[in-house]
Amino acid sequence: MGLKAILSKVFAAYVNRQLNHQRKNAVALQQKTFLQIVTRAQNTDFGRAHNFSGIKTYQDFKNQVPIRDYEELRPYIERVTKGEENVMWPGKPAYLTKTSGTTSGVKYIPISKESMPEHIKAARNALLSYIYETGNSDFVDGKMIFLQGSPTLAEKAGIQTGRLSGIVAHHVPAYLQKNRLPSYEVNCIEDWEQKVDAIVEETSKEDMRLISGIPPWCQMYFDRLSAKYGGKKIKDIFPNFKLYVYGGVNYEPYRKRMEDSIGFAIDTIETYPASEGFIAFQDSQNEKGLLLLVDAGIFYEFVPADEYFNDTPTRVSLEDVELDKNYALILNTNAGLWGYSIGDTVKFVSKNPYKIVVSGRIKHYISAFGEHVIGEEVEHALMSVAKEEGVDVVEFTVAPQVTPPPGQLPYHEWFVEFGQQPKDLKAFALKVDQALQKKNIYYFDLIEGNILQPLIVQSLKKDTFINYMRSQGKLGGQNKVPRLSNDRKIADELEGYIN
Template identity: 60%
Template structure:
């Protein structure tokens, strides 16, 4: 019955979404004016002359680009329990996140924004149902691994991890299918939680599994170790679908399919505490549909202008396919001109679709090359395809002061299946990087840099590193790129590079 009703509902939702997809610019223009009108009597609205804003050009005059620190004076008042600061009334929750420069951050969730977090996750599944006609996964057990749903309270406001907050909103019709149990979700220690999830799910008919790729791999490996099965499909015969988010799934796809024992459909999503931004709405392509009717007005800054004093700010009307932009949010939770820290690349403008190309703080540019995550992921993917190898994790750091020879980029790679010829693999990877980034190509060609150095990491080395810094599991992941040697030095200090193939 669930599968039958889901197909009817999926048809309704996809047709409804098509309306705003057909009118993207007017949808975003209306969203901005609605946000401004709703928040004009808040402290932020009064401080920034919302009553005078009639257009996007007006908005840019009065509202500057901010990060968390730029809005901290407002956040602090909001966290203290004051009303009408960034958005009318008080937030109903504060999503607790960790920041590298701001320490713990508290992102507001309002009665207007919460439904979009819930409905977007649901609609991603419904788009899949509409396209494939497959809704049978709703009849089996489904994992939505989340942070602890136990919430703290301060100044009359409840706060916790976003995934823990969302756990309180799982629809009733999914409650009987949902795993793990409430008690297991409340376990804080990550490795203990994974062990408990494995114990609970081994005897079940799992049909959908959701999590970030590193967690999926850890979970599957534990399942196989405990069950003694050859692969996941012999354990979960009806497993049909995975839902991922947080990082690009493509570098992990081969490893995950290998553990499962066959290729499996996957829906990639782009959720954040600040808002649910995009999801994959078709299995034909891996780019993500930008959600333009989700209570958020998006702005974009060309990545090469971001650090300028007056960078260009544009709306979707002026974005170009194939160009990288820093994503700026204005939301119905009270974020204004907010730099999320992510960079996106448009793959289409009919409809507007994106890939997440990296983090503005995660790059390698010791020599002005500004290599971003999308480029290293593409280079590695193409090289892996050529050499029939697979990897679990990787990261890249510059070596500016080598003991001998020219500087270089060092790639730390945890292989699952090694290439037969590691030297040839490194040569091809370097060639692919030169195709991805013209500045890197110029530096190699001009003998400023030498070709990249490939440093294999022990099996499980990335998990060991994350455990050593207290960030194993959850939504934590190793940055694809660094502009210093802090991560690289830890790999050497922990002897994770002492590799035996």
């Protein structure tokens, strides 16, 4: 065991004492965070408009600050992106993260000098929690790879702008820099296939011990490595590889293939990072759920998911949440987001300490590969092309195909019942794919990077959806076919209806 591994155990014990304090005092720490961030922002334009100086309690806050999504906060955020100061948080943001929007294609989320360190600390503490619980620290003596976006940053009104993972790459602690791969030069490669090939070359003879990234990207990396070494398992290429860290998508659909590629059931750490803040991480290999970070500059609110679209939905703070209830997650942050609906839903699996699982999105969605495609985007993509082509669409639904035939990339599979068929179904599908890429930057990245192949449209027989709903006992009334599913329950049923 090297010096870093020894010291990491000491540091892990220290961090665990801090986390225990947070576990035992979560509600009090949330109240402290609430008062701190409201007081800090009371002289901003947003704070003055919402009477922050008069807010003393959470009830006061709810009376003054409505729940808003990105589009509803856009007038304030656009002022921030134009370089105005003291709009939602004192001064200017340290960064703007570029991410996918719901209707606008791209959105910008501010990161302040106060919020940036919380991203780094949370990622660090996730690893230290693993070390403290398991005693396994040898991975810090070897190489670690973080499959992420390019760290190349642009500027918008004098503010550095980029993807969250690229921004975070600039803040990796010095004590990890020598262990960290890929190199900065390789990390800056924009073309994903070229980047993976370069990473394979750069890492294949290294002592890789920790690998981090979303499952489909890591699977592609593993496939390329295995091909380079004549079909070897990853454990035979990297005999000291012992820990996989992921976030952003559900690991379960990928687990079997990943473990087959690696050669054993590797330890994993799930994280819940977002552009808006680092929300939670898995702090135990033996307990379900992610530890909610209650002292990280974020004050959380929770809206019962079944009330979310009501005119006056219930809003509760941490002390009033219930176990196993589906909540829409609302954030108030030390980067200046207020009453912000992040779009995710969570459930509490423990209140001592407070632990959550991410249960989905507040609307139907697909995010099997980290793309966060929502209903408005698929509807626009399909209907705009159908109108252009003079094609009549009766009904449709979309699902991911995460286990394609050998030799093919995963894809989105669209099951469409046409009133009038396209003349060329493949050409029609390609146009829809291009339209969806324009609406969703994550999907664009996955297609450009050859993580996904372009979508496939399956033409269905007449009255397919009527017959399907009838078979489910859901014909008529308020029952609707979900336009999007993050699994293949509906898709598997519809395969028998393909023309």
